[in-house]
Amino acid sequence: MNSPTSSWTIYEPIAKVRSVKDLSIYYGTETGNSRFVAETIAAEARARGAEVSVEDLVNVTPSRLTVPGRPVVIVISTWNRGKPPFYARRFCEELEKGTVRMDSVHYAVVGLGDEHYELFCACGRNVDAALEKAGAVRFAERVDLGASFRKLAPGVAKTLLDAMAKLP
Numbered sequence: 001m002n003s004p005t006s007s008w009t010i011y012e013p014i015a016k017v018r019s020v021k022d023l024s025i026y027y028g029t030e031t032g033n034s035r036f037v038a039e040t041i042a043a044e045a046r047a048r049g050a051e052v053s054v055e056d057l058v059n060v061t062p063s064r065l066t067v068p069g070r071p072v073v074i075v076i077s078t079w080n081r082g083k084p085p086f087y088a089r090r091f092c093e094e095l096e097k098g099t100v101r102m103d104s105v106h107y108a109v110v111g112l113g114d115e116h117y118e119l120f121c122a123c124g125r126n127v128d129a130a131l132e133k134a135g136a137v138r139f140a141e142r143v144d145l146g147a148s149f150r151k152l153a154p155g156v157a158k159t160l161l162d163a164m165a166k167l168p
């Protein structure tokens, strides 16, 4: 005989409600330091339950950033008097032309450099400004990392993801 409660079905939640958004992380690098920072941010995001892509800017055009509802983090170093890393030059040139509108894009930039250079993290600064000019909306202030980037990267990751969690 059925028990009095047998007609009740208890549904498990289909998916956990997550406060973290899926995101795309792009890096521009010459010696791998920006990739290290990008991977550190990705590891923290995955630990919070996000689906994360991490990609070298060498393969990316600015229009790829415009995925609705998917925030973007760009980690990029500076070389030779404020220039982008070699492999990210094409991306930076296209971005600075300003031909792609970025109105739906939430973004944050992490610049890498060395405090001994006059144009410390200039490329990160330029990318941040170009995104803003193209209409993108910054969800966290740019961070400029110098020689101690390895030590600081985990804290930067937490700060960025806490800020991202506040996005609507």
Ligand SMILES: Cc1cc2nc3c(=O)[nH]c(=O)nc-3n(C[C@H](O)[C@H](O)[C@H](O)COP(=O)(O)O)c2cc1C
Binding pocket: 028, 029, 030, 031, 032, 033, 034, 035, 076, 077, 078, 079, 080, 081, 082, 083, 085, 112, 113, 114, 115, 117, 118, 119, 120, 121, 122
């Ligand atoms: C030849 C050379 C030029 C550099 N020029 C700059 C510069 O103009 N501004 C800056 O902040 N850092 C400069 N750097 C420091 C690099 O940006 C720093 O080492 C960074 O961590 C490299 O990151 P990446 O491996 O992701 O390219 C320069 C380093 C070298 C070796």
